[in-house]
Amino acid sequence: MTRDLRMRWLTPALALLLAVGLTACNSFAPNTIFGAHSDFGHSIDLLTRKLLYMGVAVFILVEALLLYILVKFRDRDGNREARQFHGNSTLEIGWTLIPAVILAFIAVPTIKTIFETQAKAPPSSVQVEVIGHQWWWEFRYPQYGVVTANELYLPVGRTANFALMTKDVLHSFWAPQLNGKRDLISNHVNYLWFTPDSAYAWNGFCAEYCGTSHAYMRFKVFTVAPREFDAWVAHQKTNAVGSTPPATAMATDTGKASAATSATAAKGTTTPGNAKAPPAPAPTPVMNVSDTASATFPRSQLPRWVVPRTDPPATLTFDQSVTGDVTRGATLFKTAPCIACHTIRGVPTAAGIIGPNLTHVGSRTTIGGGLYPNELKFLQLWIKNAPAMKPGSLMPLFGKAEKGDTPGVYTDQQIADLAAYLSSLK
Amino acid sequence: MATAAIDTHDAHAGGEHPPTSTGLNNTKVAIWAFIGSECFFFASLISTYLIYRGRSPVGPFPHDTWKDPATGHVFKGILNIPITSVSTFVLLMSSLAMVLAHSAVVRGDRKSSKIWLAATAFLGATFLGFQAYEFTSFVHEGLTIHTNLFGSSFFVLTGFHGAHVTAGVIWLLTLLSIDMKRGLTPDEAINVDVCALYWHFVDVVWIAIFTLVYLIK
Amino acid sequence: MATTVSLPETPHREPTHKYESGVWSWLATTDHKRIGQLYLYTSLFWFIVGGIEAAIIRAQLYNPNSHLVTAQTYNELFTMHGTTMIFLVIMPLSAAFFNFLIPLQIGARDVAFPRLNAFSYWVFLFGGLFLNSSWFLHAAPNGGWFGYAPLTTRPFSPGLNIDFWVIGLQILGISSLAAGFNFITTIINMRAPGMHFMRMPIFSWMAFVTQFLIILAFPIITVALTFLMLDRFFGTNFYEIQAGADPLLWQHLFWLFGHPEVYILILPAFGLVSEVLPVFSRKPLFGYPVMVYSGILIATLGFGVWAHHMFAAGMGPIADAFFSITTMLIAIPTGVKIFNWLGTMWGGSLRFTTAMKFAIGLVALFTIGGISGVMHSSPPSDLQQTDSYFIVAHFHYVLFGGSMMGLFAGLYFYYPKITGRLLNEKLGNWHFWLTAIGMNLTFFPMHFLGLDGMPRRISSYDAGQGWESNNHLASYGAALIVLGTIFFAYNWFTSLRRGAVAGNDPWGGATLEWMIPSPPPDYNFATIPKVTSRYPLWDRKSPELTVNVPHDSQDEQKMDVKIGGQSTGTASAPSDTKLNAPHAHPSARQLGIMMPTPTTKPLIAAFALGTVFVGLIMHKNLPIMLTAAAIFVFSLYNWLLTPLEPEHH
């Protein structure tokens, strides 16, 4: 190889390789589509891998051939003779047929998987109605009479059948670690179903552009042991109002990471011996929630990528000296404008359906479409000025002296009371 | 002094058309390409109409009666087949007039060419009159573009067809006025031919609309 | 038959009319080469604009939870970036080549309808300005480049934003359609004697196929946009959810257009690369007929795959399976093209000019995008890919790695023909490598981002999702592309004055455009050449290259272009200073060639037509709309009733 060539080709080519190589060495991928934790997730995974191998093979073939040609036939000294030919039918037929054969090899499993994943869901499935709103998720469990928002609970090992609908524009329901996505389409009901096979907490996203805060329309999925699911359901069915939060709510949850734990995934304390094996084979770490645990997913042990880290807008402040009072908040709420949009079961006046159901809002881990952790600080800011917390949010601002289309009505004290009340709704 | 050798067939001589590689007239090639394009235009409109057929939650409907639950008013199927059959016939006859106009221009028969061009335009305008009547009567009966999916897709489909007819009538009138002013020579028959192709295509679209929208229940 | 025309001693002459010089000569031009340059500069300008939008996107996404721009602005940025790159960059840049090259390649003096051609350009210019004027009203479109209903309907997007988008695209559609009919007619009817279809240069072929895609796909989006426009302005119900409308109608209509559209974006680039590779391999194109047929096949199949953009929409297993198979089938003719290009280079004598590098870049990079395309074509698998950054990676590989690379190859290749001077190869080398490395650094990580679950069109993402490092890389890559683009811009403008003089045929080209001076005189060919094979110039200059290529060997001497008694085919380049002067060659009149009269009528008609739409967006301002419509009709009559060429004899 001449020096000249090295200068002109090798350096940039190596830089190119390096650039591409760099991108692959990032192994922390909590939302990866690979190794998905459900039955159909596995089928898709398998199929995707086939496609990927096919792709890599074709890629190597073409690029290697190209490189060979570039090196072999370069006109180094300026007097290379080109061999004159202008076609070759045999070759051309060959490279028509070979791709056709490769494609047949991926078409067959594709078709199989299409029909497998779009068959009818078993009648024993947990029915979940997923209703998209700009920009939050409503989850209804018609079999249980439970309505919640932005957080899904699913029993491991039981098929969950989602009926996907939207109140406004299109959205798309996607928890990459569990299964592929499906769109929510106005005047349509779409279906998607799969059976989660490991207990854990997963991120979900809206994957169809739906307007200003599309980026902030996230959700969480908690796949839990069936008994735990039942406990959760039973709790969700109660009226939260006036009931003291279950003592266990945040208490003694323990999680266990399975043997195959990777350092990145296991964030929970490992307390061996206290938990049963996961109900279905779990290819990657599974946080196993104990039978005695509360109906609430152990907030303290959530994997860190499931806990939102968004900072509230810097311009938004809250008087830190005030402390909220639950009873005052409860009284205020009964007649507050909130009731026009929010339902709290047990508060007869609060039956609005525009916003998320707040009956057990205190037991959720996030607010605002998975944008902020469900902590007093964020709740207060949210109530004070939701549109600032989340661009375009359809919940108006309530903080006095906050600027907006309509001026707010509540002082920080009142907001603190409301927030205290809401977070008491475990 | 220098010379250049130039084939005369390259110089555009005034009046006559520059010879082309296929021997076909440029404008005629273009109009056929345009008609091909229009196939997709009307295919999209017709598909939309058919897709939305029967999807409107509220009436009035094209063929079926509908009782407004709010007012109790009963709407009969709104399409008026006898009237539309007549207007369809008018449009078909305009196509006949059009071919006669073209053949008159080709023959250099200026008297007939003027008559038939005028007849075509007149029949086209008559068709438009029928359509205007139809639209206003629908509006009186309570169907507008706002009313329901049927109203929107019906008016827009037939409205676009009507707009094509209108453009055709204007085109025909332009040709007619040229013919009246200085006479269309057989050389210029191609201009009439191109207009005729457009005109017949608009007719052909109506044939499809008449069956798909009006007759099929 | 031949007439002998006497020429004065000196061919130089003074312009005789204001339309022949200065700004007017551009405003009134009907010359396909000038119109091509107008397209060229306009689309390069929009490339910078779309690129700046992309750069802001990359800056915003550099860090998680970034607040560089608001969510609203971000949404406007990606919508306008996508819309700009597709409708204001790649399509018109391809149109620049159609305009400049088709008549030269097929041996014509102009397009079939020169004034319609000018009209197309002015409408395009108006459309681009209209669309982007929204920035100044703080109402840039924000519905995404595929503008899904019902988000784009009035109830969910009450502002002017979507109005600009709907109307802007409608205007641009008119331009593309008009140009489509024009080029189809041109290619069918204006070919030089002897140039039957299977001798047509491959770029012209791909351009021909592209025009069919345009005239058949654009009516569909015209209808879809008309519905949206009527919904937004006149209260129809096409996408009105309350009235029972079906949002899938928009999706089907949009993608029925949208998929053919992506082949509208790539086929011209394929054509350019098919011109560049043979020249710098010193070999004829491998499998010319198959290259032609595969282009036709890709275009035809392209109409039967649209719903692969809707696999997540729940169409049911049968539809999914059908569209999956048809989509996969497209990989076959496309693969044939890739392999035929490899076959073209095989055994050749490769010269790595910048144009060649970009052409090879297309072969290498488009393949990557094509392969990820095939990965999307499997519906179950696509459910994990769609609307994620994996898709963003796919389409930038085909659009940037494919279309842009091909167009850059074309720019380096044809710059000398357009301007008379060569681009600087050293700067070109920098441009290529910075672009190629930057492009991979930007878009390759997006594959991983998508597979790691990052949705697209998100104005920001949360920290700790494992997306930071790949987003960093992507943003660095974008910076490299910006740098490369600066090299390109610098090269472009300095070479206009200082570049090496090109002469007729700087590369040893094979097709007719290399036979005439650079830049060509307004009439292109003093004598319309008679074509005897696919590679007319090689037949004459390097017959050894075409010995195996089928052609009739008689009459080759007819190829000569004689101007002033000299064969200009081998004549040296005109002297330096006069290079870009329009008067460097004998005038058409001196040669007795009738060329179309310059006229501003198309310009007036285009702006009047555009103004009708301006009236529409100004709350249906009837006085404006009616006045503009009247002016439009008047100028149209005025134009159509005026003969193309000056009255004479």
Add this chain to the structure above:
Amino acid sequence: MAADQSHSTLSHDEKGNASPHEHTHPDWGTYKWVALILTLITALEVWIYYIPSFTKTKLFVPTLLTLSAVKFAIVVMFYMHLKYDAKLFRALFLGPLILAGFTIVGLLFLFGHLVIRG
């Protein structure tokens, strides 16, 4: 290569000059018959529309479609003289028409309307 020559139909004669084809157009005799047939078919269409017993059968829609397709074809072939004109025009028209037809059918299938009976 064979493909090379097979496309010469549209090219030039030996002299390299294009010769405008002279097409035989149909005349008044044909036109009046065409008009008559079109009228009759239209009348037939409207007539069967008014036969309730027929409109209810499965044959109604196909019959109407066939009849209007025949009308369509007649106008295109004779009035638009595609039957007599250059092959190129046929390609320019039929190609898009067929594609558009497939598109309509495809869309109707996708929207569950393949059976057009409303």
